[in-house]
Amino acid sequence: MAGFLAVPLVEVIVLIxxxxxxxxxWTLLALLATCLIGAVLVKRxxxxxxxxxxxxxxxxxxxxxxxxxxxxxxxxxxxxxxxxFVTDVVGLFLILPxxxxxxxxxxxxxxxxxxxxxxxxxxxxxxxxxxxxxxxPTGFGPPTGGRGGDxxxxxxIDEDPPPGR
Numbered sequence: 658m659a660g661f662l663a664v665p666l667v668e669v670i671v672l673i674x675x676x677x678x679x680x681x682x683w684t685l686l687a688l689l690a691t692c693l694i695g696a697v698l699v700k701r702x703x704x705x706x707x708x709x710x711x712x713x714x715x716x717x718x719x720x721x722x723x724x725x726x727x728x729x730x731x732x733x734x735x736x737x738x739x740x741x742f743v744t745d746v747v748g749l750f751l752i753l754p755x756x757x758x759x760x761x762x763x764x765x766x767x768x769x770x771x772x773x774x775x776x777x778x779x780x781x782x783x784x785x786x787x788x789x790x791x792x793x794p795t796g797f798g799p800p801t802g803g804r805g806g807d808x809x810x811x812x813x814i815d816e817d818p819p820p821g822r
Contacts, residue, residue, distance in 0.1 A: 668741030675742060691745040695737030698752050702730045705754075725761050 676684040706727045713720035733751030736744040750756045 664739075664744065667743055668739075671742050688740055688742070688745075691742070691749075692737065692740075695734070695745065695748060695752070698749070699730065699734040699737065702752050702754065703727070703734070706730050722761065725764065726757060729757055729760055729764070 672684065675687070679687070706723060710720050710723040710727060713723050729751045733748040736748030736751065739748075751760055
């Protein structure tokens with residue numbers, strides 16, 4: 658939530674500082690230039706990413722890297738739509754082919770650490786909301802959804818006899 662308030666504030670401060678240094682006209686021209694350069698880069702990199710994704714799928718490979726690249730290009734493109742120099746720099750960093758592997762590795766590390774933080778040792782599914790211990794009633798098996806409902810034991814009766822009997 659604080660990011661939604663901090664980003665516009667930082668952008669306004671940077672715009673004022675740049676405007677004082679180079680003038681309002683040059684600042685607006687620079688913002689327009691970054692927007693146009695960003696649009697060209699997004700178009701080019703999204704086409705490259707799409708082709709790479711198609712190649713991976715066609716070859717039967719799981720397109721993990723390609724999906725991450727597509728997400729980074731999408732987020733970078735969205736950041737380039739926001740007027741301001743700070744979001745433009747971050748957006749360009751996410752889009753450029755030279756810096757995207759760095760961002761992809763950082764993203765994988767962040768997601769990996771978050772996933773591992775959610776797993777309780779000794780259980781299959783990790784913590785279940787409302788159950789402090791593990792997944793199912795014994796700590797193993799599918800999660801119960803955290804509702805703590807009663808376990809009803811039952812038996813499945815097949816009305817049709819198996820063929821050949």
